[in-house]
Amino acid sequence: MKGKIVLITGATSGIGKETARGLAQLGATVVITARDVQRGEQTKQELVQSTKNNNIDVLFCDLSSFTSIRDCCREFLKRYTALHVLINNAGIVEYHRRESKDGIENTFAVNYLAPFLMTNLLLDMLKKSAPARIINLTSGLHSGTIHFDDLEFNHSFSGMKVYGHSKLAVILFTRLLAERLKGTGITVNCTNPGMSATNLSRDAGWFSAKFFKLIAKEASIGAQTPIYLASSSEVETISGEYFEKKVVKKINQETYDMDAAKKLWDVSNKYVGL
Numbered sequence: 001m002k003g004k005i006v007l008i009t010g011a012t013s014g015i016g017k018e019t020a021r022g023l024a025q026l027g028a029t030v031v032i033t034a035r036d037v038q039r040g041e042q043t044k045q046e047l048v049q050s051t052k053n054n055n056i057d058v059l060f061c062d063l064s065s066f067t068s069i070r071d072c073c074r075e076f077l078k079r080y081t082a083l084h085v086l087i088n089n090a091g092i093v094e095y096h097r098r099e100s101k102d103g104i105e106n107t108f109a110v111n112y113l114a115p116f117l118m119t120n121l122l123l124d125m126l127k128k129s130a131p132a133r134i135i136n137l138t139s140g141l142h143s144g145t146i147h148f149d150d151l152e153f154n155h156s157f158s159g160m161k162v163y164g165h166s167k168l169a170v171i172l173f174t175r176l177l178a179e180r181l182k183g184t185g186i187t188v189n190c191t192n193p194g195m196s197a198t199n200l201s202r203d204a205g206w207f208s209a210k211f212f213k214l215i216a217k218e219a220s221i222g223a224q225t226p227i228y229l230a231s232s233s234e235v236e237t238i239s240g241e242y243f244e245k246k247v248v249k250k251i252n253q254e255t256y257d258m259d260a261a262k263k264l265w266d267v268s269n270k271y272v273g274l
């Protein structure tokens with residue numbers, strides 16, 4: 001990965017941090033985003049020390065704010081002249097309905113609209129840098145169909161349902177983007193990292209969060225497929241797929257619904273103001 005520039009969202013903990021570490025170990029220039037400046041700096045120092053790679057940078061980005069995402073992308077484009085790998089890693093599970101800085105249900109905003117906006121803002125740079133790759137973190141808990149009549153779960157909110165819905169949106173975005181990027185030299189895939197002992201369940205209460213960490217695998221194991229998708233020559237021409245444990249997996253029919261994907265894309269454009 002020497003000479004490659006990688007941008008990873010939400011790399012201050014869990015799978016994102018381990019993905020950053022793995023790619024830095026492979027020699028990439030790794031730019032991480034953090035919603036807390038201090039945590040971002042600490043993570044950068046930790047990664048530099050553990051990988052002996054000085055080419056690690058940090059950008060501030062609160063993914064629950066479209067303004068912050070736009071500022072972050074602007075800053076990235078100011079600092080760098082290429083982007084070879086974009087990893088939309090950051091994600092949340094929230095058990096109570098909250099709203100983003102833009103007044104949108106927060107899980108939908110952070111898990112789906114944020115990567116949608118960030119990817120679109122960085123697409124020209126990815127095209128110029130091709131061959132390039134986009135990797136979106138989804139989950140095995142993706143479920144159902146897109147709730148076009150209530151995308152923000154104003155009615156019948158449930159943390160896991162809303163999480164699964166946001167991750168289905170990520171898969172549909174991945175498949176349609178892959179179709180639209182054919183011939184550009186950019187591939188886009190998504191991956192379920194598997195149950196990993198991270199801070200993802202921080203909102204679930206002390207007992208559930210502890211239990212989750214006990215039964216899950218280490219975050220470094222969850223990072224293996226994102227690292228593979230970012231770096232392996234085996235996947236350089238594969239696009240629009242869902243990966244688990246480094247292998248393409250055929251999943252439920254709803255995730256191949258291109259009409260829903262197109263409809264969602266149009267609604268998303270309106271949400272993010274593109």
Ligand SMILES: NC(=O)c1ccc[n+]([C@@H]2O[C@H](COP(=O)([O-])OP(=O)(O)OC[C@H]3O[C@@H](n4cnc5c(N)ncnc54)[C@H](OP(=O)(O)O)[C@@H]3O)[C@@H](O)[C@H]2O)c1
Nearest residue numbers: 010012013014015035062063064090091195196198199200
């Ligand atoms: N862990 C699992 O079992 C599992 C399973 C399937 C899929 N996934 C997916 O894997 C990805 C990584 O999750 P993880 O398990 O590593 O969770 P994690 O340890 O909670 O890490 C999430 C990262 O996202 C950042 N983040 C959260 N909200 C943000 C916001 N508003 N703005 C900017 N950054 C924000 C966090 O920052 P802070 O450090 O500031 O909190 C952190 O760096 C997620 O997309 C998740 O859905 C995880």
